[in-house]
Amino acid sequence: MNAHVLFFDEVDRSRLLDVGGKGANLGELSKAGFSVPEGFCVTTAAYKDFIATSSDMDGLLDELYTLDRNDLERLRKLGEWIRTHLLQLEIPTPIKNEIIKAWKAIGTHYAYAVRSSATAEDLPTASFAGQQDTYLNIRGEKELLRHIHHCWASLFTDRAIAYRGKNGFDHRQVYLSVVVQRMVQPEIAGIMFTADPANGNRKVVSIDASYGLGEAIVSGIVSADLYKVKTGEIIQKNVSEKKKGIYALPEGGTITKDLPKEQQKQQTLTDEQIRNIARLGKQIEDHFGSPQDVEFCVEKGKVYVVQSRPITSLYPLPDIRQEPLQVLFSFGHFQMMTDAIKPLGISVIKTFVPFPKQYIQEAGGRLYVDLSEILRHKIGRKIFPKIMINMDEAASRAIGEVIQRPEFLAIPSKLSLQTVRPFLSFLMKEVWKNLFKRDPAAARGKVEAYMQQTWTDLRESLLNVSGAKRLEVVQSELLRFFKGLIPNVGPNILSFFLSAMLLKKLLIRWLGDDKELHQLNKSLSGNITSEMGLQIGDLADLLREFPEVEAYVKTADDRNFYHGLADVPDGEQFQRAFANFISTYGSRCPGEIDLTRPRWREAPTQLIPAILGHMRSVEPGEHRQKFIQGEQEAKAAEQRILERLQGNRFKYKVMKRLIKVYRYYGGLREHHKYLLTLILDECKQAILTEAEDLVQKGILPEVEDAYYLTLEEMIQLAKGQLIEEMPRLLAERKEKHEWHQTLRPPRVMTSEGESVTVSRTGEFPAGALVGSPVSAGVVEGKARIVLKPEEAQLHQGEILVAPHTDPGWTPLFQSAQALVTEVGGLMTHGSVVAREYGIPAVVGVDDATKMIRQGQRIRVDGNQGYVEVLSDGE
Template sequence: MKSYVLFFEQVDRSSLPYVGGKGANLGELSKAGFPVPGGFCVTTYAYRDFIATSPEMVSFLDELNAMDPNDFNQLRKLGERIRIHLQQLEIPFHLRNEIIHAWESVGKEYAYAVRSSATAEDLPTASFAGQQDTYLNIKGQDELLQHIRKCWASLFTDRAISYRAKNGFDHRQVYLSVVVQRMVNPEISGILFTADPVNGNRKVVSIDASFGLGEAIVSGMVSADLYKVKDGQIIYKNISEKKIAIDSLPEGGTVKKDLPPDQQTKQALTDSQILRLAELGKRIEKHFGSPQDIEFCIENGKIFVVQSRPITSLYPLPDIPQEPLRVMFSFGHVQMMTDAMKPMGLSVLRTVFPKKVFVEAGGRLFVDPTEVLRTKLGRKILPKVFKNLFDEAFSHALSEVIQRPEFLQIPPKLGFVKSARRFMSPIIKEVWKNLVKRDPKLAKSKVESFMQKKWTEVREELQGTTGTKRLEAVQHQLSILAKDVFQNLFPYVICFPISFLLLKKALIRWIGDDKELFLLNKSLPGNITSEMGLQIGDLADLVRELPEVEEYLKHTNDQTFYQGLSNVHGGEKFKRVFDEFIAKYGHRCPGEIDLTRPRWREAPVQLVPAILGHMRSVKPGEHRQKFIQGEQEAQEAEQRILDHVGRSGLKSKWIKRLMEVYRHMGGLREHPKYLLTLILDECKKAIMAEAEELVKKGVLQQAEDVFYLTLDELIQLSKGEFKQDVVSFIADRKEKYEWHQTLKPPRLMTSEGEMVTGSPRKGEFPEGALIGNPVSAGVVEGKARIVLKPEEAHLNEGEILVAPHTDPGWTPLFQSAKALVTEVGGLMTHGAVVAREYGIPAVVGVDDATKKIKDGQMIRVDGNQGFVEILSDENG
């Protein structure tokens, strides 16, 4: 039998569909013995029966679902009509009686808080906080019924309708319960977060408190005191000036009043109360199993909890212990791909790299270098590496964490230093030989010989078997890949940043500045990704001669891309050249470290914007001319350096050697990633072939569903050992992936969940400038073109590329860009190196650049000092 009213003691988590998030949480707290003022929930059955008495509500809800969520005028008018209608609707007699009976049972002499509790509210991934209304100090039967009806109507406030529409909730599927809770008349109220809501630290309890009712804090009328507690100790206090308080009136309702001067700056909570609250909060968190946002109040010295809900804004933690303190950095920020990844993509990378070091959180990978940082040498070297390879803020953040007493007091694991030395010693010897002895010109042939051998080995093994054996072969090849690449390619590639730093130091000491160094970076010999960019330019030049092909490319799609070319004049000619490009680079794409991303061979239309953009912004043959010019500029810079230093003697010999190493090894920096993506693509072909077989057998609904499984799970599935319902399992994974996509990953986080940002770069910058890191010299002005996905790019001549990040899949756009601005990156990351090679200014690590800069705005990019100025507010 459906109940219209349930008392808190009758309610728990399973009651969510009937009492909403707020009601279910209060029921849980009551049942668990936490100090919750008594009350009851008017269930969603009551709401449904109430609106069922209205013949107009069906058409109202249909109108809401058909409405454009961005049409605020229509939204406001429709919401107002629904609210007025509901507030005039009579509550059915039987429902009215049940509510009055519950009210009398708790005590009609009390005042009550009447709060809305929606079924899509206070959920782990959607809080809906503040979307519906709350009414305080409600007294008497008639007032209670009136405010319950107001709560029901508040399901259709402008903000509630808009929030649901934008978050994809069907208005017909969200129901409202009303929480009726005995009012406490508190001296002090506040909000307690069991994790720091600002930086995410799960061990820090953060408490806001002020005098009177908590409404003054929630509504922002008063600046509350802020207290922070960690491990049973108060670690921070900020006593605010609390000028006003909201109190209950004896006859019902509330009043705002001024506090006397001596109370305004008084600490609202005693130290003892702060610690008691923190301990209570942690017990509530333990009960719910996740960090909580708790509303509390104190009446006559007794603490009451009036609400608890999950904190939905925290970035998820990796599955590792919080203690002892560990530090992790975002692999996506290093690889210039910060988007969430599907489970298969994550598991493949965690097969390639050590699982203990590469941990997953929020659909991203984080690298845990803690054991290295436990050593003195690691603490000395790694922050410098971060500063030179990534950015200063990254380095500052890392340095700040590793100097904390709780980090320093933990020694490295027994035997770690010895095993690290044993592993690294032969590699360091190889690096030394490459730096000072071997001919750098021979490095390319050695590297590419290994790459060809490795790729052939993987391809032959995967093509020579099927079924579970093929999937196990995929797993085996991935598991040995990192070690092979590290031992065979790392000794060459690492010489590029080492020679860069040594050259920089030598040039500053012997010449006085390092300006020539950036010219040496131009047109590096043998850079496989730069060559890819040049071939895109060749394709664009070919299309210039084939107007029908150009027109075709503007309207084509992936499914008919190749077939359609046969019907266009010049299509076969273009197809032959394009096929050659795909044969060499078809395994690449934006975000290519994620195996689940569609490759260019699978989705060739991704390349069309780059080809057409090149035609618009680069003259015929100009890309090849620029490359030759870059080579000449690099040679001239080399000659000027030698002229300055002298052409004989140890200085000259040393700097000449460094320049040779720098250019030839720099040309190899993209080779390891090229090999990784080649092998990932071979593995993808094998995985998709097995997925198609599982579709034929009816195990999977579609082949792409395999991306929502891990590699281990897929192997279990192929063996028939997967124990769960595959369809519902994959549906849950898809939902989780959608949530992960909404998260913004931190650059650096600790095992306690703290997001450490580091202090921003200091210097004299123009007012309002967006500060980043200078990685490619020069100052230019131009129109900003915001590009979130390269396949959707529309760059014109003289425009500045503003992107969240770039990786080799973005390279085709660099020929067209006048300058580069990205949100993540550092001195040696992809965008920076390619920008220097192409000779365009670049500033990276500009927080929220794609939001702060509007598409079409005129901006100035200063790649010398590392900032961006917005020159006009107008965008075109």
């Protein structure tokens, strides 16, 4: 028989299922010698035996599973029924007797705090804080039993039911223990986070403190003092005006009182107490092995710990030392793909990226690049933030702030440029030739020949191999991908970027402004991604002619998409055109450098919303006409520039050359990404072929389970290794990936865990959402929030508001009147395409998809870089 009551010194984390998270943590602290007021736990066994006395509970729980958590009225009524029912049940006599015995053992003359402690509470990924009820200053046997009864019922508060539903917890598998703890009568109480909850810095302890019971802080009736401590030093003190406090009444219960005027503005804790409490917090953190949210109180100068739970809101740290200070930036933000990536996708990226492995770290299912060693060097510190401005202006600002900190500058760089000097010398020679000697028009043929040869070589190398050997070929081909790409394609990309920078500088220096530059970017010749967008428009125009085919594709699924087209009148004609598009672009998709994402060839219906959106918002043939018009506008801009320089032959000649370089090499800036998608798609097919074989052998349950393994683990599995570990490994990886998907990755973080943000300065309208201006123009229109391009429903005149865009989003650009994204920079994909299409764009607008609501009328100012909400719209 399981015990109904356990004292704190009888429990630890191994008894989580008996006493819940709160009870287990208090037991751990008590056993470790921390000052925890005495108490006991009424176990989950007691709760189960209590619930078992009801013949109706199973039916009520069944109703919870049919509940739509968005139906708040139904949720409220059902929660009230369950709570009322539980409060009508009698507590079984054996349970009552054990509780009273434990209460007497500690002392009947004390007041007690009665708190719920659920088995799904205070876990590393879900805190459940505040979901069930807490009662303070409970006195006497009758009141103690009554409040334990109410704690059990509080497992079904409206907020607890909704929280479990949202986080996927089974109502039948979450049980409640009740913590009964001797009340201290504190002069001061507070909450301490052993890592800064505002920015995640693991070295900063954040303390809120006020007078009386901590309930005043938790309930929000008082603005507490805020203190921050880093490595033993107080780095911040905000002393607030504390007008009220909550205190215990002698007869039981609590009262809210006004504090004396002279006390309201006093510093609650002395500096010595602040440092001592911070030190205590770090000791508790060391005991649990993770940052903690600690509730404490001070009675007659002694500090008591009354609760500790993990902080679940922190973004995970990469596996690197916190010292010396390092700065990392998000690879996903740079690549316009901020979602969590499955292990296979991460391992493939780490295989083909050109960084040494110590420079790329994993955290929270994302990749972070650590170039601290380069940034400690004076040259790297000067150049890199300027380069980053083009990629992500917000990241550049954040990196620039960190690398000027004394603690960062105090560490000398060990970097030697001798190792990279030959490579840089080669690269710059090639770029110089591209800028001033070679015919830019000839570059496209060379690049496309290299791409075709690379793709052919890979396919041939995979032809006659299987098993582990096939996977090893995939690995070796990925490893050498950038070794060939950088010398063959790298100079072209760099030539485009440098020509853009030079044009901007010279236009301003020679003509006084660079307003013509955005015109020069329109309709770049040879841009493979722009051509893809034009072909989407062609498919839309074709579909207009076949209403029955249009009706079919609106409901088609991926599995029988092509087969179904054959059964629709005129379907074969559209099928041929669509298949031709897929034969060229089927390797692409949103987030396309994540190998685990479904390609368009695998999920062709991803393209249908973009095609239908084009039909709604663009007239037949308009997309081709706009492209031709863009070419004409670019040519006209070139003529206007050159006319103004005719009096100076040197300037005229240099400008004419740079414009030509800019437009031709700009047309090639997407080719390397396209080649990468071809390579990744071939590798994916090879990996999944081997995964199918492992499924047939009974080693993997499903083909897509391969996504939760690294490439190296797949090779080991194909060799007969790791087989026994598979069930555990897959379960752990799937659970972790689900958690990672809920996290918001920081753009820039330090090795201390600090998420670094630096706001853009300037004069902007009140309430404006500020980002970076990347494509000129001012437009007003209705906001269309799109989180996934395959779910887009763009209509004529709407403004696309998205978390980010990459080439997989290109089909939507024809339909959008303007673009707003949360991520991006001057030279990232969405910005370049927006300029090419001539639509205004503002990128790097934090939380744009949350701050702007669907259908609101907004103004996008691509000249100054901000968005204004004008009205709520329809």
